Every structure is written in C-alpha cells, then in structure tokens.
Amino acid sequence: MDGYICLDIGGTNIRVALFPLKGIQPVEHFRIKTIVKEQKVEERVMDLIKDIWPKKGEIRGIAAAAPGYVDSHKGVVLSAVNIPGWSNYPLRKILRNKFKVPVLLGNDARLAVLGEWRHGAARGHHDVLYLTISTGIGGGVISNDKVLMGSRGMATELGHITLLPYGPFCSCGHRGHLEALSSGPAIARFVQEQIKNGASTTLTQSPTLSSKEIAKAALKGDLLAKLAFDRAGEFLGLGLSNLIHIFNPSCIVLGGGVSLTGELLLQPVRSALQKHILNKEYLNKISLVTADLGDNAGLIGGLTYLKTNEL
Amino acid sequence: MDGYICLDIGGTNIRVALFPLKGIQPVEHFRIKTIVKEQKVEERVMDLIKDIWPKKGEIRGIAAAAPGYVDSHKGVVLSAVNIPGWSNYPLRKILRNKFKVPVLLGNDARLAVLGEWRHGAARGHHDVLYLTISTGIGGGVISNDKVLMGSRGMATELGHITLLPYGPFCSCGHRGHLEALSSGPAIARFVQEQIKNGASTTLTQSPTLSSKEIAKAALKGDLLAKLAFDRAGEFLGLGLSNLIHIFNPSCIVLGGGVSLTGELLLQPVRSALQKHILNKEYLNKISLVTADLGDNAGLIGGLTYLKTNEL
Numbered sequence: 001m002d003g004y005i006c007l008d009i010g011g012t013n014i015r016v017a018l019f020p021l022k023g024i025q026p027v028e029h030f031r032i033k034t035i036v037k038e039q040k041v042e043e044r045v046m047d048l049i050k051d052i053w054p055k056k057g058e059i060r061g062i063a064a065a066a067p068g069y070v071d072s073h074k075g076v077v078l079s080a081v082n083i084p085g086w087s088n089y090p091l092r093k094i095l096r097n098k099f100k101v102p103v104l105l106g107n108d109a110r111l112a113v114l115g116e117w118r119h120g121a122a123r124g125h126h127d128v129l130y131l132t133i134s135t136g137i138g139g140g141v142i143s144n145d146k147v148l149m150g151s152r153g154m155a156t157e158l159g160h161i162t163l164l165p166y167g168p169f170c171s172c173g174h175r176g177h178l179e180a181l182s183s184g185p186a187i188a189r190f191v192q193e194q195i196k197n198g199a200s201t202t203l204t205q206s207p208t209l210s211s212k213e214i215a216k217a218a219l220k221g222d223l224l225a226k227l228a229f230d231r232a233g234e235f236l237g238l239g240l241s242n243l244i245h246i247f248n249p250s251c252i253v254l255g256g257g258v259s260l261t262g263e264l265l266l267q268p269v270r271s272a273l274q275k276h277i278l279n280k281e282y283l284n285k286i287s288l289v290t291a292d293l294g295d296n297a298g299l300i301g302g303l304t305y306l307k308t309n310e311l
Numbered sequence: 312m313d314g315y316i317c318l319d320i321g322g323t324n325i326r327v328a329l330f331p332l333k334g335i336q337p338v339e340h341f342r343i344k345t346i347v348k349e350q351k352v353e354e355r356v357m358d359l360i361k362d363i364w365p366k367k368g369e370i371r372g373i374a375a376a377a378p379g380y381v382d383s384h385k386g387v388v389l390s391a392v393n394i395p396g397w398s399n400y401p402l403r404k405i406l407r408n409k410f411k412v413p414v415l416l417g418n419d420a421r422l423a424v425l426g427e428w429r430h431g432a433a434r435g436h437h438d439v440l441y442l443t444i445s446t447g448i449g450g451g452v453i454s455n456d457k458v459l460m461g462s463r464g465m466a467t468e469l470g471h472i473t474l475l476p477y478g479p480f481c482s483c484g485h486r487g488h489l490e491a492l493s494s495g496p497a498i499a500r501f502v503q504e505q506i507k508n509g510a511s512t513t514l515t516q517s518p519t520l521s522s523k524e525i526a527k528a529a530l531k532g533d534l535l536a537k538l539a540f541d542r543a544g545e546f547l548g549l550g551l552s553n554l555i556h557i558f559n560p561s562c563i564v565l566g567g568g569v570s571l572t573g574e575l576l577l578q579p580v581r582s583a584l585q586k587h588i589l590n591k592e593y594l595n596k597i598s599l600v601t602a603d604l605g606d607n608a609g610l611i612g613g614l615t616y617l618k619t620n621e622l
Binding site: 079155158245249278 | 459554559
C-alpha cells in the first residue's frame with residue numbers, strides 16, 4: 001500500500017499513524033511512551049517508523065509534529081523542554097538520511113490547527129485561532145487561509161503571553177504566562193495552594209492531583225474546585241480577548257484535555273470575553289468551539305502538511 | 312495631472328496629499344485641524360478633497376486612513392473614539408458617491424505598516440511588527456508578505472493587549488493595556504502622580520505636561536523623568552516580547568512621536584526584551600528600528616493600498 005507516515009512526538013507519548021493516499025482514516029496507528037531508561041527518544045522514533053512501514057508499497061513522505069520551538073523551514077527542533085537532548089536537533093535531516101523520503105517537521109499545535117481547519121472544527125473559516133490546553137498551552141493561527149509561521153517558523157507560542165507580570169511561574173521559567181494560569185497543572189497548583197491555606201474542599205492534597213479530578217469534584221458541587229476552573233477560565237478569557245484584538249478571528253477552537261471539561265471552563269471564558277473585549281463587533285458571529293479531531297489533530301495536520309505543503 | 316489622493320484622518324489633524332502616478336513624493340499636501348466648532352468632520356474631509364483635486368487630469372482613486380476600528384472589506388469606520396459621530400460610518404460609500412472614483416479605507420496603523428514595509432524602514436522583510444506610539448498605541452503586522460487583517464479587517468489592535476490586569480485605565484475604558492502604560496499620556500500621567508505623591512523633580516505639575524517635556528528633562532538628568540521612560544519602556548518591552556512570541560517577526564518598526572525620543576525609550580525596551588523573551592533565537596537577527604516615513608507613513612500606505620490593493 002502506498003501512503004504517508006505521520007508522527008506526533010509529545011512529552012509523554014509518541015504516536016504514529018500510517019495513512020493511505022486518500023482520506024484521513026489511518027490504516028494503522030499506535031503509540032509508545034516517549035521517555036524510557038533503555039533507549040534514546042530518537043531511536044524510539046526510528047523504531048516506530050520501521051514498525052509501521054508497510055511491507056509492500058511506497059511511502060511518499062513522513063511528517064513529524066514536535067513540541068517546543070521548531071524551525072519548520074530548516075527542519076530543526078530548536079528546543080523541546082520535555083525531550084532530553086533535543087536542542088538544535090536536526091530531526092528532518094536525520095529522518096531523511098535514514099528513510100530516503102521527503103520529511104516535514106512542524107510544531108505540534110501549528111500542525112493541529114492545520115488539521116482542525118482542513119478537516120475538523122474550523123472548516124470553512126479563513127481566520128482561525130486554536131489553543132490546546134493540557135499540560136501546557138500551545139497555539140496555532142490561520143490568518144487569511146495561511147498557517148501563521150513567522151520569519152523562522154517559531155510564531156504563535158500563545159501559551160507564553162504574559163497576563164500577570166508577577167504571577168505564578170510558568171514551565172518556561174517566566175512568570176504569569178497564560179500557561180501558568182490556565183493549563184491543567186496551573187489549575188491543580190491553585191487547588192493545592194488553597195488546601196495548604198486551609199480552604200474547605202472534598203479534595204485531598206496530593207502531588208498527583210489532576211485537573212480531571214478537580215473537574216469531577218466541581219461537577220459534584222465542590223466550591224474550591226469550581227473556583228479553580230472559574231479562575232483558569234477567567235484568565236483564558238482575558239488571554240483570548242488579547243488574541244481576538246490581535247487576530248480578529250471568525251472561529252476559536254479549544255483543544256486538549258482541559259477543554260474536555262466543556263461548560264465548566266467555557267462559561268467563565270465567555271463572561272471574561274464579554275468583560276474584556278474592546279468592541280462587541282469582535283464577538284459578533286464568532287464561533288467558540290471545542291476541537292473535533294481530539295488526539296489526532298497533530299497527525300492529521302501532519303498528513304495535510306505533506307499533501308499540500310501548507311505550512 | 313493624473314494621480315491619487317490620500318488622506319490621513321487623525322484625532323488632531325486631517326492630512327491630505329496628491330500623489331502622481333509614479334513615485335511616493337506628493338505633488339501637493341497640506342493639513343487642517345480635525346475638530347472645529349463650525350463644521351462636521353465629514354464636511355471638512357469633503358472640502359479638503361475638493362481643494363486638492365487637480366484642475367486637469369484624472370484621479371484614479373482615493374485612500375483614507377482612519378483611526379479606530381475600520382472594516383476595510385465593507386469600507387466602514389465601525390468606531391473612532393476621537394471623531395464625533397463616526398460609529399458604523401460608511402465613509403467609503405459617501406466618498407465614492409460624491410467623487411465617483413474608487414475609494415479604499417484602512418485603519419491608520421495598518422496603512423502605516425504597509426507604507427513602512429514597501430517604502431520605509433522594513434523594506435525587504437517578510438514578517439514585520441509595527442507599533443506607533445503617540446497619544447495612543449496602534450499596530451500593524453506584515454505576516455508572510457501580507458498585511459494581517461483578520462476576518463473583518465479589525466485585527467492588530469496592538470495597543471489594547473492587557474499587560475497589567477489591575478493597572479491604569481486605558482482610553483478605551485479597560486485597564487492595564489499597553490496603551491495605558493507606554494503611550495505619551497501614560498508617561499505624563501505617571502509623572503503627574505509621582506509629583507502629587509511628593510517626588511523630587513525639575514518638572515512642575517500641569518495638566519498639559521507632555522511626554523516631550525518629560526523626555527527633555529530626562530536628557531538633562533531628571534531622575535523622575537528618566538524613571539517614567541524606563542517604566543514605559545519596560546512595559547513596551549514586555550508587550551513586544553508577547554508580540555514576538557506571537558508573530559516571530561524579523562523586523563520591528565517603532566513609529567509615532569514617543570519613539571522619536573530614541574535611546575531614552577529603546578534602552579529599557581531592549582533590556583526588557585532580554586528579560587522576557589522565551590528563547591534567544593527569537594531575537595537573533597531581529598531588527599529593532601524607528602520608522603522612516605514619519606507622519607507620511609499612513610499617506611504612503613494609502614497610496615500603496617490604492618496601487619496594489621494589498622490590504
């Protein structure tokens with residue numbers, strides 16, 4: 001079978017899919033853990049590609065979605081905090097030398113917006129803002145039917161805009177970024193701090209407390225849990241207001257695990273938007289929707305990138 | 312003589328220029344006050360166009376730069392705070408009906424970035440960030456050789472991004488926007504507040520105290536004046552860091568009266584950039600320059616818009 005191989009290399013898992021020449025349904029797909037003691041990440045990527053390579057037929061290309069700063073023009077992972085040793089890492093060259101097929105590389109969130117725009121929740125729009133809210137917050141933008149890339153393919157690091165200059169520390173070491181206020185770990189950290197300060201709640205303090213457990217408690221009426229989502233949603237709404245003033249999109253897509261909590265997060269987001277927006281015309285006819293493609297957005301974005309070279 | 316007529320309608324002055332078919336040197340240009348008791352702004356605009364209309368020859372088109380939210384697709388000024396009565400104001404239709412030539416309308420800062428990119432400080436770049444810092448702060452962006460417009464032509468309101476949620480009030484009524492922290496009036500307000508609080512300075516409190524006077528005092532060694540520019544520059548650097556993470560430009564152009572203070576503002580901007588940038592690769596090979604076209608950027612941008620339809 002002729003086809004394409006797409007990878008989504010995350011901090012936790014590496015996912016791979018074999019796609020046929022037509023359509024977006026993978027013929028085969030699986031995932032493995034990113035970090036293990038016995039093997040380097042790059043070797044795991046190589047093995048994964050070998051494992052899914054079809055016995056017969058031609059592979060037309062490989063696309064890899066990677067976290068962090070990716071120079072798509074040069075095919076280099078400039079820096080990926082969660083992957084040891086990937087600093088100025090020439091992943092495209094390495095894969096191309098090994099497999100002798102065209103290889104494209106993209107930041108995971110920018111490939112995800114390409115997927116959601118061509119095949120998911122943002123179809124038909126020309127100006128799209130995409131945020132994925134999970135362990136981190138990543139972003140992608142379609143502006144006038146193009147993925148916004150910047151001069152070196154490092155644009156739309158939307159989790160790293162400052163909303164609160166002296167706020168909590170972000171994974172990147174700076175303070176008060178959107179990611180430090182509205183990501184899953186940011187929600188959990190807020191709850192843990194409040195428990196330490198003696199807040200009353202059905203939740204118990206634990207270093208593994210997750211935003212998923214907090215969401216469950218909120219839905220059962222726990223006021224601290226509800227407050228944590230209100231706070232995250234308010235900052236997310238403030239961040240989105242800034243981004244709406246910057247991009248004037250007609251569609252906003254929210255993806256990632258935290259967005260699966262739905263109204264718990266969206267309700268405070270909507271009221272923050274009403275409060276912070278400059279002019280109601282910005283919100284007129286705007287769609288605020290959750291992602292369609294779920295965990296596959298990056299893979300399908302990579303497939304789209306291979307077929308259309310749209311990054 | 313055949314040519315083009317371009318207008319730049321500001322809160323203080325309306326400027327007009329008659330351009331020949333080739334080149335960017337106006338054949339004739341003048342300006343009048345925007346607001347007078349005896350006449351409506353729209354009548355002043357009409358009269359100005361009639362006054363500059365050449366006795367012989369054909370006018371190929373009129374371009375008008377307007378402040379505030381401008382829907383360039385529809386040719387409507389949605390809202391211009393400084394111009395009484397211009398709310399959902401169909402300026403394009405009105406001018407087209409009157410003068411029977413093509414009319415194009417654009418936000419002043421977006422036309423200015425088009426001018427600086429095609430004929431000024433940002434020539435040769437593909438990804439440009441432009442900020443004009445004067446009474447307000449306006450913005451324009453070139454992304455991958457296109458002016459970023461958004462779904463309704465209302466994008467890049469870069470003065471209205473929140474940097475300090477409980478900070479000073481902005482002209483728009485919201486709090487802690489870049490414009491409320493780094494514009495000329497923001498600098499003057501900070502100094503006035505400090506004088507009220509008993510700060511020692513060579514400046515005297517006055518409702519007409521301007522950022523220009525403060526700049527002069529700073530250059531003579533006044534510490535409060537110097538502090539005011541340091542503070543404005545630090546917030547400007549923080550805002551620019553956000554915008555660099557969003558757009559990854561290769562060139563940043565600063566225009567407007569406050570930017571004419573040069574190093575007084577640029578030095579704290581540069582140190583804030585070093586402090587807040589995610590990854591030094593963002594600043595690698597970036598140009599941070601002041602505008603070339605001065606007050607003419609909007610007019611020359613309008614001319615470019617007429618010739619190329621690039622908005």
